Amino acid sequence: MDDDLPTDFEVIVVGTGMVESIVAAACSRIGKNVLHLDSSDHYGGLWASYNFDGLQKFIKEVNADPKRQWPVYNLSEKWYIEKESSEPEQNEDKKEGDENKTDDSKAETQKKIWSQANFTAEYRKFNIDMTPKLLFSRGPLVELLISSNIARYAEFRCVTRVLTWLNDRLAPVPCSRADVFATEAVSIVEKRMLMKMLTSIVGYNEEEMNNEFKDWNDKTFKEYLTHKGLTPNLIHYVLYAIAGGTDKMPCLEGVKECKKFLMSLGRYGNTPFLWPMYGSGELPQCFCRLCAVFGGVYCLNRPIDKVEIKTLDEGKRVVAIQSKSKTLNCNNLVVGIDECPKEMLPTEPVETSDISKAVFITNGTIMPSEKEPLTLLRFPPLTEEGHAVTVLEVGPATGSCPKGLFVVYFITKMVKDAESDLQQYAARIFDFSGDQTAESDKPKCLYSLYYNVKDTSVPVQSVASEVHVCAGPDVGLDFDRAVEQAEQVFKKICPGEEFLPRAPDPEEIVFEDDVTHGPEFARHDDEEGDAQ
Amino acid sequence: MEDYKFLFKVVLVGNAGVGKTCLVRRFTQGLFPPGQGATIGVDFMIKTVEVDGEKVKLQIWDTAGQERFRSITQSYYRSAHALILVYDISCQPTFDCLPDWLREIEEYANNKVLRILVGNKTDREDREIPRHIGEDFAQRHGMYFLETSAKEAENVERLFMEIAVELMEQAKCKELPKYDGSLGPINGKTTSVGDSGCCLRS
Known part of the structure; x- marks a missing residue:
């Protein structure tokens, strides 16, 4: 289907992570001809949000092919609840409208007893982030979203x-x-x-x-x-x-x-x-949308196999990319570190410490409040050698999960592995007994997922000046480093150009084909004015 | 603030070349754009219509070409109130792709979103999809159905007006997908009535 994909571009971007997407938008915005590819069927790469089904598929995919160099490892998933609900009334095929109403009224009186089947049935209502991050209200990303007008997509x-x-x-x-x-x-x-x-x-x-x-x-x-x-x-x-x-x-x-x-x-x-509605994984997509609006061509499910630098007759260099038996050419290739072919990377590996992460799904907030809370919790290290742990708790109002649940993310620098690094912190705020009926002052954990991620956030110089490698997510709380790196890559490709100037509002756009030209304006006055 | 009582987000999907952009421009600007010039820089179009004496602002979003290689961002479907799925009545493959589109809609759009199936290009002599086939498909999938011609301006006004009427009715019975409670856009251009309840100006 995608074989009518055009082959010649000024800029080809591979990978739809945060840095790549910002660069794609910035290049397209100033008129560069951009092709944006991703090897998987969804946006975001390591920065993606998944619904519950997507998360399961992702875990399966990683576990099924351990030989492939996944940046994610040590995945360990656990349920604390029954497969099927013992309650008879859980027959909620597609009548979500009705089910919502009953949920509302029931929440007042008693807590729902969750089963794994409920998660499966409501899989679409989950948006679980691989890289949950916050935005500082006056940080560089908020300022960029506002100044570029990309804020309207989020x-x-x-x-x-x-x-x-x-x-x-x-x-x-x-x-x-x-x-x-x-x-x-x-x-x-x-x-x-x-x-x-x-x-x-x-x-x-x-x-x-x-x-x-x-x-x-x-x-x-x-x-x-x-x-x-x-x-x-x-x-x-x-x-x-x-x-x-x-x-x-x-x-x-x-x-x-x-x-x-x-x-x-x-x-x-x-x-x-600030926390993005539907998760951090929305943000790269907002930049992709802007790129597309300014003419960027999008193709997911399109892995690249090989990258070569070719020198043409006049000494001009092009980047030739092999993808599904097609050659795609460009002047500049921007590629996410996780999609970058090895031959483009320097041979000596970069020293980094990896990241330990966990996702918990619970049946209540860690500290009840009047309105649904959205919480940043910062733990000091509980052990001598440990690091500080960042916890983000998001609820249904953020579009992250069905009513009655909370998604809680844990992030820290890795010492041993995700589970040993984080379990002791989680145990302090959750009840892992799985008994949803027992009284407890802590929320019950219904599901947990621990994993480690390679820290690929250190900028890597590729072996060719036309190939720009974008860093992966860092352990930090915000997106600031991603924004900063994207701007640097853009400045290399388009020196002297403005980084994401404000996109016009729909009201401001004049379509060329609707302009009815009036009589030529008498220019004499102008010219005289200039001459003076 | 601007003078309107309701603001609805309407999104269009469907294969490339079925006339989504033409439908939008016919409705919002009353013209049929000549040629297939890519609409650079156009994100969504706005038209304010009147229903029962009340101003309703329709924000109509186009796919920005991302449908060409089936790569629409999920975020495109977020917060939509109505979704128009378009095929070309003179092109069987655009009709055959409808189940794929429905799957994507099920996955990403709010399940209460108003869904309309549109067979476009009724001006074409070489029709391949009989009207009743389209109608059947719409009925089976709980969608409204209409055939249009963006070129001849047939049923285009009607399509969007019916959407406005229906959404307003739903809004009045509170059946509309609710997207309130969020801070909304951070640039403060639009007010959102939610928890915070205030206009956020930078």
Whole structure:
């Protein structure tokens, strides 16, 4: 079917991950002729969201072919609930409308007893992210989405709260000024101290190292906070929850992280973060849509086999790509690290630490609140050698799961493997008994998936200057590095061109074929004006 | 704010060349674009119509060519209120692909979305799909059905007006897929009535 695929392009992009998709959009936007391919049948690569069926297929695919160099490994999936429901009324083929109504009324009175069959029946309502990430409200991605007008393809929800693990329990972190003053967990003296410290952090400026931080270059953030006289609780909030750090975090890194957090407060909601509706996997697609709107050609299910650089008669070089017995030519190839043929990569491997991740599906939130919460929880390391753990809990209102459930993501740097790295954290906030009827102050975990991902976020230089390799997802909370890398790749391909100028609104577009030209305008005045 | 009471998102799908863009432009601009010039930079078109004295704004989204190699983004289907599936009555393969399209719709679109099957190009002399075959197919899959000609402006106005009427009725009985509660677009161009309930201006 796709054999009428055109073969000559200025830019060919392979892989629909975040970085590749932004580059594709940026090139297409300024008029480059772009072809965008992906070897799989869906968008996003390692940045994809899957519905429950898609997730199962993905797990099967990885497990079925361990010899292939998957960036994902150690997948371990577990159910904590029965295959079939013992309740007789669960006959919900396609009558989702009715079923929703009963769900609503039932939720008030009693909790639904979930079975694996319910997950299968409602598979479409899940959007499970392989790379869940938040956006800082004033971070580079939000600014880019707004300035490029790509924001119109996406919807967001505000993260409603930031939690941390303090004194063996979950504790809300006061993030805004109002929060700080409203909280009872912090005394008035502490409040003054905290506000003073936060103010000096906001004033921090990298270029002109001001007096406040000039002696802190080689010290830890914790030392700084202690020096400032902050109480242990305050240090905990600032270091672990706001900066997302550990005891070893260098001072200036902590200051930078805190500043980023503080600068994004007060734009949209009570916290500095946004979460994309239907999951992070929507975002690469938004950039792909823009690319297509400006003429980019899209073809999924199209793996590439081989890449060669050919020198033409006039000394001009082209990138020739073999794909399904067809040769595709371009001046620049942009390729995701996971799709890049080995011959284009440098031989010495890059040193990185991998990432441990987990997805839990639970029957309730980790900390009940009036409205459906959307939570960022930051754990300090619980062990000597461990790293901080980031937890994101998203509910049905985000389009991530059916009503009555929550999807909870865990992310940390790998020490041993995902399960050993994360299980002890999960055990603190979930009930793994599988008994959905027993009373418990923790939500029941119904399903868990642990996995490790190779950290491919370090930029890799390809062996040819026409081939641009895009990094994979990093362990960080936001998309900032992806945006930054995409802009760098774009600048290499299109030096001097504007990066994603604002796309016009539909009202502003004039179609060439509707313009009825009026009589020629008398130009004399103009010309005279120019001459003067 | 702008002067309209309802805003509905309508998306078109169907094989390349069945006339999706022509239907949109016939309706929104009253013209039939000559030639197959790719519509660069056009994302969606807007037309405000009046139903029972109330202004209804239709935001009509085209596939941006991603249907050509069956590579439409899932996010295209998100938050749609109505979905128009188009085939060309003079081209059997475009009709044969309908089950594939339905599968994709089932997978990604809200299951309460209003679905309309449209056989386009009734102006063509070389019809391959009899009207009743299309009608049957629509009926079997719980879709509305209409035959149109974007070229002759036949039934195009009617198609979109009926969608507007039906969506408004659904909106009034609250049967419409609900997409509220989200922050909506972050650039603050559109207000969304949700939890936050406020207009978010950057």
